[in-house]
C-alpha cells in the first residue's frame with residue numbers, strides 16, 4: 001500500500017482524475033477494451049466531474065460499480081444514478097455501463113444474469129474504491145451476511161450483502177475480483193477514515209474488510 005496526501009479534496013479529485021486518465025490511456029494502448037470500476041457514495045463525484053471530460057477513447061471503456069444498493073436506478077441512493085449523472089456524461093458518455101442492478105425483489109434472483117456481462121469484461125483494468133470509517137470497502141461491511149462468501153478464495157464475481165450498517169440490501173464485487181485489478185486506488189477523506197485505515201492495516205479482513213484489498217493499492221487522502 002502507498003499513501004498520497006493532498007492539501008484538500010479538490011486537489012485530490014483533480015490529481016486522481018488525471019492519474020486515472022493516464023492509466024486508462026495506457027491500458028487502451030495495450031487492450032481492445034478496458035474495464036474501469038468505481039465506487040458509489042459521496043466521495044467520488046468531484047473526481048468524476050473531472051474524469052468525464054478527459055479526451056480518450058471512451059467507446060472502448062467499460063464502466064461498472066464496485067457495489068450497488070438494491071434500489072431502482074432512479075432512486076436517490078442508487079450508485080447507478082450517481083454514475084450516470086456524474087461520470088457517464090460529457091466525453092465519457094460513450095463508455096459502456098455494466099450494471100450491478102436489475103429489477104428484482106432479491107438480488108439472488110438476477111445475479112447470475114448480471115455476472116455474464118461482467119465476467120466477459122474481467123479482469124478489472126483500473127479499480128477505484130471508497131472506504132467507510134467502519135473499515136468497509138465496496139459493500140464489504142464488518143460482520144455482514146455475505147462477507148465470508150465475498151472474502152473466499154473461490155468467491156463468485158458478485159455477492160449479495162445484508163448488513164445492519166446500511167438500510168439497503170447491497171450487491172458487491174468480491175475481494176477476489178477486486179484484487180484481480182491491474183491498478184487499485186482507494187479514495188478517503190477526513191481524519192476518521194485515515195484513523196480507520198491505520199487500524200485496518202493491523203487487522204484481518206473479517207474485522208476490517210478494507211484490509212483485503214490494501215496490497216499494492218494507492219491510497220489517496222485529503223483532510
Ligand SMILES: O=C(O)[C@H](O)[C@@H](O)[C@H](O)[C@H](O)COP(=O)(O)O
Pocket residue numbers: 039040041042043044066067068069079129130131132136137138139
Ligand atoms: O455504495 C457505497 O456507498 C460505496 O460504494 C461505498 O463503499 C463507499 O465507497 C463508502 O461507503 C464511502 O462512502 P462515502 O464516499 O459516501 O463516504
